[in-house]
Amino acid sequence: AQTVTQSQPEMSVQEAETVTLSCTYDTSESDYYLFWYKQPPSRQMILVIRQEAYKQQNATENRFSVNFQKAAKSFSLKISDSQLGDAAMYFCAYHRLFQGGSEKLVFGKGTKLTVNP
């Protein structure tokens, strides 16, 4: 069964600095998708970035980028030039697509990011 591990329950970063959130996963599949979602306090979860496993190039979205190491099954999120609005719970997720058409996300426990002014 696929599992997703986020080993950092909490992280903090100074405004304008860079922080990296770690995520590892376990799978026997070769083709899959990985996602980072963020959930700000009292607000809904939104997609930060996604990575297709067949793509070797790391995904980037503005200040957010990933370091995808397929062999190591690692999918870390780097936030550059951190802003106060980046404070949130960050969830790493693995997308499972089954032959019959069912699909679901498998989540890690989350990392709570605090941004200090």
Added chain:
Amino acid sequence: EAGVTQFPSHSVIEKGQTVTLRCDPISGHDNLYWYRRVMGKEIKFLLHFVKESKQDESGMPNNRFLAERTGGTYSTLKVQPAELEDSGVYFCASSQIRGRPDTQYFGPGTRLTVL
């Protein structure tokens, strides 16, 4: 375009009572998912609808949980009778594309407290 909406945002009930949660997906999204996060634990998959059909309900905890999706539009999740361990945040998500991974858009969640 309206996002995924959920109602109510909070619900406090007593053990043994019934509660019904509602989710309205993004218009045109065939896929609808329910997830649950119990305090301090991972967000766990409950079930997946494709239009009005249950594609996968392997994550439903037990037969006290009943999910429906009327006409392939909104969905309800009923818990009857509620137990203490059912407390948590229930998320609904929807996505458009079938057959390959697509971004799931989440609602704000319903926080359920069973006393």
